[in-house]
Amino acid sequence: MSLKKFSELFVDLDSSNSTNNKIEVLKNYFFSNDPIDNSWAIYLLTGKSNKRFISGRYLKNLFSQIYEYPVWLIDTCYLKVGDSAEVITLLLKNKSTSRKKELSNISLNELLSKTIPDLSKLNEEEKNLQIKNIWERLPEDYHLIFNKILTGTFRVGVSIGLITKSISKQINIDEEIISHRLMGNFKPSIDSYKFLINKNINLEELNSKPFPFLLANTIEDKIFKNSINDFQFEWKYDGIRLQLIKRSGNVSLWTRGQELVNESFPELVEKMSHIKDDFVLDGELLVWNFKEQIALDFSLLQKRINRKSPTRSIQIKYPIIFIAYDLLEINGRDIREIKLENRRIELEKYFSKWQNKTENNISDIFKICDLIFPNDWPDALTYKEKSRENNTEGLIIKKKTSIYSSGRKKGIWWKYKVDPMQLDAVLIYAKGGSGRRAGLYTDYSFALWKDEELIKFASAYSGLTNIEIKELDKWIRKNTLEKFGPVRSLKPEMVFEISFEKIQISKRHKSGIAVRFPRITKWRKDKKINDADSLENAYELMKKIS
Amino acid sequence: MRTKQEYLIRYKDGNLYCELADIWIDPSKPVKKALITHAHFDHFTFGCEEYISTRETAILLKERVGDNIKIKTFEYGEEFKINGINISFYPSGHILGSSQIRFIFAEEKWLISGDFKLQKDETCKQYEIVKTDYLISECTFGLPIFKWDESNKIANDISKWITNSPEKTSLLFCYSLGKAQRLLNEINNTNFKGKIYSHGSIHKMNNSYKELGIDIRDTIKIENKKKIDELKGNLILLPPSLSKGTYLKNFKNIQTAFASGWMSIRALRKRSGYDKGFAISDHADWDGILEVVKKSEAKNVFFHHGDSEAISKYLVEKESINVLFLGK
Numbered sequence: 094m095s096l097k098k099f100s101e102l103f104v105d106l107d108s109s110n111s112t113n114n115k116i117e118v119l120k121n122y123f124f125s126n127d128p129i130d131n132s133w134a135i136y137l138l139t140g141k142s143n144k145r146f147i148s149g150r151y152l153k154n155l156f157s158q159i160y161e162y163p164v165w166l167i168d169t170c171y172l173k174v175g176d177s178a179e180v181i182t183l184l185l186k187n188k189s190t191s192r193k194k195e196l197s198n199i200s201l202n203e204l205l206s207k208t209i210p211d212l213s214k215l216n217e218e219e220k221n222l223q224i225k226n227i228w229e230r231l232p233e234d235y236h237l238i239f240n241k242i243l244t245g246t247f248r249v250g251v252s253i254g255l256i257t258k259s260i261s262k263q264i265n266i267d268e269e270i271i272s273h274r275l276m277g278n279f280k281p282s283i284d285s286y287k288f289l290i291n292k293n294i295n296l297e298e299l300n301s302k303p304f305p306f307l308l309a310n311t312i313e314d315k316i317f318k319n320s321i322n323d324f325q326f327e328w329k330y331d332g333i334r335l336q337l338i339k340r341s342g343n344v345s346l347w348t349r350g351q352e353l354v355n356e357s358f359p360e361l362v363e364k365m366s367h368i369k370d371d372f373v374l375d376g377e378l379l380v381w382n383f384k385e386q387i388a389l390d391f392s393l394l395q396k397r398i399n400r401k402s403p404t405r406s407i408q409i410k411y412p413i414i415f416i417a418y419d420l421l422e423i424n425g426r427d428i429r430e431i432k433l434e435n436r437r438i439e440l441e442k443y444f445s446k447w448q449n450k451t452e453n454n455i456s457d458i459f460k461i462c463d464l465i466f467p468n469d470w471p472d473a474l475t476y477k478e479k480s481r482e483n484n485t486e487g488l489i490i491k492k493k494t495s496i497y498s499s500g501r502k503k504g505i506w507w508k509y510k511v512d513p514m515q516l517d518a519v520l521i522y523a524k525g526g527s528g529r530r531a532g533l534y535t536d537y538s539f540a541l542w543k544d545e546e547l548i549k550f551a552s553a554y555s556g557l558t559n560i561e562i563k564e565l566d567k568w569i570r571k572n573t574l575e576k577f578g579p580v581r582s583l584k585p586e587m588v589f590e591i592s593f594e595k596i597q598i599s600k601r602h603k604s605g606i607a608v609r610f611p612r613i614t615k616w617r618k619d620k621k622i623n624d625a626d627s628l629e630n631a632y633e634l635m636k637k638i639s
Numbered sequence: 640m641r642t643k644q645e646y647l648i649r650y651k652d653g654n655l656y657c658e659l660a661d662i663w664i665d666p667s668k669p670v671k672k673a674l675i676t677h678a679h680f681d682h683f684t685f686g687c688e689e690y691i692s693t694r695e696t697a698i699l700l701k702e703r704v705g706d707n708i709k710i711k712t713f714e715y716g717e718e719f720k721i722n723g724i725n726i727s728f729y730p731s732g733h734i735l736g737s738s739q740i741r742f743i744f745a746e747e748k749w750l751i752s753g754d755f756k757l758q759k760d761e762t763c764k765q766y767e768i769v770k771t772d773y774l775i776s777e778c779t780f781g782l783p784i785f786k787w788d789e790s791n792k793i794a795n796d797i798s799k800w801i802t803n804s805p806e807k808t809s810l811l812f813c814y815s816l817g818k819a820q821r822l823l824n825e826i827n828n829t830n831f832k833g834k835i836y837s838h839g840s841i842h843k844m845n846n847s848y849k850e851l852g853i854d855i856r857d858t859i860k861i862e863n864k865k866k867i868d869e870l871k872g873n874l875i876l877l878p879p880s881l882s883k884g885t886y887l888k889n890f891k892n893i894q895t896a897f898a899s900g901w902m903s904i905r906a907l908r909k910r911s912g913y914d915k916g917f918a919i920s921d922h923a924d925w926d927g928i929l930e931v932v933k934k935s936e937a938k939n940v941f942f943h944h945g946d947s948e949a950i951s952k953y954l955v956e957k958e959s960i961n962v963l964f965l966g967k
Contacts, residue, residue, distance in 0.1 A: 173904065531907075
């Protein structure tokens with residue numbers, strides 16, 4: 094009965110916008126199912142199974158072949174739905190000729206450990222036949238899940254945190270312990286589930302618990318009334334915020350999202366485990382240019398985050414560093430109640446101690462953050478403006494007398510971000526979105542003037558409100574010049590303010606420039622297309638920055 | 640091949656128009672003479688000199704917009720003549736009073752489907768198959784991904800949805816005319832035995848339906864929306880317009896759903912912002928449209944209201960049916 098239950102779980106999770114509801118639904122599910130199916134459910138819900146057994150395209154072609162639907166019609170449907178697995182599920186409705194649903198009692202375990210993996214043992218013809226067989230013998234309500242697992246696109250709106258919370262609530266064990274147990278190579282099995290809900294907590298698990306993170310607020314004008322000497326200034330790095338914990342010899346790396354990421358960064362875990370002291374550090378993980386001592390793009394860090402057990406060559410290609418900016422615990426002593434300026438002294442003291450141990454050179458993976466010493470507020474502003482030069486996002490300003498409390502507490506830590514770069518550009522192409530944005534034109538391309546011509550310079554899809562998206566979608570449908578597949582070229586009429594983080598020369602683009610993180614920050618309905626910026630303006634901007 | 644001006648019915652200024660009779664079908668701007676297929680507001684505009692519709696549509700329209708309009712009415716199947724053209728209404732199964740309109744001139748038959756569905760609906764007359772040479776059909780859901788479940792299954796799902804959350808007030812959003820009454824009729828046969836409340840706009844239509852002899856579940860008109868949080872375990876029907884804006888802001892103890900054919904697509908369901916979607920529609924699904932095309936025996940078809948490209952291309956390729964272009 095379990096695939097049935099899991100299907101129901103999926104529907105319930107999918108049709109609720111309330112976190113509490115979702116937790117309730119998950120709790121009930123874990124309560125009423127056997128350990129093996131529970132372990133598979135956790136595996137699926139935490140996104141550990143994203144293996145693609147066949148592609149969406151393959152599935153569409155197969156359907157077209159079996160049921161004699163033209164491929165173009167399936168593709169047209171896709172534009173409305175935005176997900177191949179779902180399109181096929183909807184098209185499969187009432188298609189099955191067999192009345193008997195032999196697979197209606199299949200367990201989640203059997204489907205995932207046997208039925209689906211076995212497909213890869215078959216040749217193409219057998220595989221196609223088998224998929225058709227499964228479609229016919231599986232009740233329609235389960236088609237979506239089957240197709241999604243098959244295409245590696247099973248996703249539902251629950252975070253790992255939510256799963257952790259539900260299990261934690263159901264069996265009454267702290268969330269951090271569950272997180273710790275879910276970390277790593279969670280392989281679905283009766284044992285792994287039993288281990289997950291084991292009430293006996295061992296010391297290692299207890300020791301890995303992070304402190305609640307202290308977060309920075311956006312700067313407010315009133316801060317400038319204070320003396321500059323009341324504050325500590327740091328660069329605001331664009332990396333992953335982490336607590337690096339070492340207790341009783343074990344190292345754990347915790348993100349702000351309660352995720353343990355030891356496996357993505359094994360070299361850091363390795364190095365830090367050799368330090369003699371125990372500690373809890375708060376800091377930032379970055380991909381680092383060691384020669385120039387400068388942070389590299391966040392996009393490179395992304396290549397590391399989602400990759401577990403990275404190979405040695407990946408580690409060399411994307412070298413990481415942990416930059417500590419705070420010491421919260423040292424050799425079992427919680428020092429969060431000590432003033433920041435004194436914690437900094439401790440941090441510096443221990444750092445130099447660790448650094449001087451020559452048998453363990455940590456400087457190729459660990460450092461403490463440099464402080465900045467502006468003379469006055471205008472000077473601080475100058476530093477902020479310079480932050481792009483060293484690939485930081487601005488400044489973090491911390492009150493020297495503050496203690497390390499939790500959450501986004503006002504008046505303690507401030508972020509002072511550098512303003513984004515902006516150009517006004519003309520909308521020239523639109524493309525249909527996928528997933529949640531299916532059926533709407535939500536992917537836009539923007540152009541700048543070069544003499545009399547509009548040259549594409551950036552694509553963006555974020556920044557508009559849902560209401561604006563709908564309004565623009567209507568306009569797009571009425572002002573299409575030409576259609577190329579899912580893309581429409583548009584009457585040049587709409588001007589948007591595009592913000593981005595970085596601008597550089599690029600030979601790959603017709604415009605000759607590439608921008609990073611372009612996003613729409615304003616729909617300039619007040620501007621005509623002649624008011625839009627030119628490529629020359631873009632080059633000037635580039636010059637000004639470098 | 641005729642040019643579009645030579646067809647009996649064609650598009651003019653964004654509306655269907657029969658020049659020989661000088662009559663418009665569901666016009667969106669004031670004209671002299673307007674045929675009205677049904678009483679939904681997107682098929683009606685104020686200011687026409689004369690309206691012609693079925694008797695039921697006229698009653699519903701007057702209930703909605705007041706008595707200050709001039710409507711001539713005919714029964715289903717009753718023929719009338721305008722400038723030598725024979726015109727008659729046939730049930731389209733969309734809502735109470737909704738109709739297809741057939742024109743006959745010089746032995747050539749034209750049929751305008753109006754909004755229609757083939758599914759069972761006890762609150763209005765069943766769609767009647769009408770033979771024609773030319774068919775002008777709506778195709779709101781003209782893609783094969785749209786396949787409706789039986790309405791009693793949806794009603795049971797709704798009933799389950801309410802009874803599974805006895806601690807919450809269930810808010811079901813649906814069009815006030817047609818959909819609401821169809822749901823009330825279907826919910827009568829489910830296990831849900833709690834109270835049903837309805838918003839004033841829906842309540843008014845419920846009364847009209849009852850006066851016209853339609854059997855639907857009684858509802859209580861919501862007088863004080865502040866109480867919504869206290870109505871746990873019960874169902875409230877509301878028009879979709881209220882889901883936007885501030886109406887819902889102050890309620891904590893509610894769950895929301897939208898009853899519409901679009902809710903069969905997950906992305907639309909998610910984007911709608913409702914907790915849940917029930918895919919029930921008063922329009923035909925893909926198979927329904929194809930069935931009507933086939934059974935009407937039309938040799939020439941024109942599609943409007945929807946993604947007409949896909950279904951047109953499909954019919955040309957698969958069924959060798961001639962697809963017309965009658966303008967926009």
